[in-house]
Amino acid sequence: MAKINLGRVILGGIVAGIVADILDYFVDGLWLAPRWADGLKRLNHPAAFSLNAIVWFQILGIVCGIVSIWLYAAMRPRFGPGVKTAVYTGVAVWVLTALLPNIGFMYVTGLFGRRLTLYTTFGALVEIVVGTIVGAALYKEAEAAAGKPVAAEKPREAVRA
Secondary structure (H helix, E strand, O other): OOOOOHHHHHHHHHHHHHHHHHHHHHHHHHHOHHHHHHHHHHOOOOOOOOHHHHHHHHHHHHHHHHHHHHHHHHHHHHHOOOHHHHHHHHHHHHHHHHHHHHHHHHHOOOOOOHHHHHHHHHHHHHHHHHHHHHHHHOOOOHHHHOOOOOOOOOOOOOOOO
């Protein structure tokens, strides 16, 4: 089994994070901006996120992208390379970074409205999955990146109970 190509994880992860951040701008920065402003006003916060918060959102998006591609690289031996594995990875990362926190923090506590929570959570699904697909397209195993042929994995035998 080939080792994870850390350089390609970082490259693909940064690209995945940037793609997700750009999509997030359209979802949360434009489409949901009025809902975010209303929700923030109800909490006695300024109606817009500060520049500092926006910078942190971008950094966290890139970190999320790197984690996505690292998980993609780890899942490739089990599911094979390609879009299907990138989608599985993106959905897994979305569950851990958007679905569970948004349900547990925004919805259960009633901090923000149900529609805002729903829209931003499912917007994040698109952002993370598309970002992971794009970043995964840049990932190659270390041997393949070096021009060496990658040995095919042996098929795993079914475990009998």
